[in-house]
Amino acid sequence: MIATELLLLCCFSLCAGFIDAIVGGGGLIQTPAILFTFPQYPVATLLGTTKIPSFSGTSMAAWQYSQKVRFHRGLLGVTAVTAFFAAMLGASLVSYLPNRFLKPVMLVLLIGVAIYTYLKKDFGQQAQAMVLPAGNTWLWGIVIGGVIGFYDGFFGPGTGSFLILAFISLMGFDFLHASAHAKVVNLATNMAAIIYFASHGHILWTVTLLMAASNLAGSFFGARLAILKGNTLVRRFFLLVVCATILRFAWELLK
Template sequence: MAYSTVLLLCGFSFLAGFVDAIIGGGGLIQTPALLFSLPQYPIPTLIGTTKIPSLFGSLMGAFQYSRHVAVIGRFIGPMMAIAFGASWLGSWTLTQVPNSFMKPLALIILIGVFIYTLTKKDFGQVSQKFVTTAQQQTRMWLMGAGIGFYDGFFGPGTGSFLVLGFIALIGFDFLKASAHAKLVNASTNLASTLFFLNEGKILYSFALPMAIANLSGAFLGARLAILKGNSFIRVFFLLLIAATIVRFAWDLVK
């Protein structure tokens, strides 16, 4: 194991944790870094290795947000359980079939998300009550199933999709959406981590130091998001979505 590679990956993991705690999408930084740095390993092993640092970071983000933002406990608990099961199923599916078709689909969705968020200035700036309690419950649980499976099967952008869903479908503002998204993302990361642990597809010599770096980045990112509020998170969200679109488009045309 080259220590320079470990240090490099820890740097990327710190940045991933920082970004992910603010608006999600840390996997867009951390996963490519592993793929490029360790091309000699199978992709499922590298994906599995990213799950431990992602889990540590999402747990830290969830802890920081929970101290400052109220969450809907009666719905978020079942949503996390649903997302856990769906993520496990997605991780298992990844070991059975390729996921290459996901990137073009995700690209189309992200372009639509970017245009909508850019043109709708008040999107996610304040919480709005536009669904009934029963609808809120149903939508959150369906989100847990769909996005949970996506995270286990493909992953990049999961946090951003969760934030978008909480704003567009539930009526949260950016800060509240980020707080709930970190809880659900912690659940999906835990499921994938346990799955890949069971499969023996984790490189601990890389995963453990990266986990410490990711956790540190998440601590700073969450504190900054809480301090700066919705306007700051909205700008960060747009920048991240734009970067994701560019990356996915580049992967498709190169």
């Protein structure tokens, strides 16, 4: 492996950690970067290699959020456990099923998300006065964890943003609390994917450890900035990341 390629990947991983700590979507940077840099490796191996950097950066962000943000522990536990097993299933299928059928669906959904977030100025700016019955809360946690957890294990990029959107839309969280809860759920999905990919030899250890250190550094600064600046900054980053996802998916579908 060429040193310049590793250095470039570390720079991408640093940026990914910074953005992911604020609003998710770090995989939009890391995943294309490693696929482009090492096209000679199987896709499953490259996806597996990105999971440890994602886990390290997400751990840092989750820890920093936990110092400032109050968690809904019951909901978080149900969602994270469901997401763990769903991600394990998704990771086990990645070598057998093509992910191209997901991209048109994701493109349509993301365009809708971007338009809705832009037009609804108060979306995610403050927690809504909404108290869901306990049964519904658990049900939504299972749905969120199952659907998004499977997606993260199977493909991954944009998972943090999807989790944030789900917590805001379905639970009435603001952007800051949604981002904090999304980090913990994302830890569960990353851990499941790491267990599967590592047990099947789909991780490049030298690459992943260097990327992990870079992602950790980026996440530290990103989370601190999000906590200091609050919902307005997170909302702006959310829109930027969603728009970047739309452009990337559209480019892959049209090329």
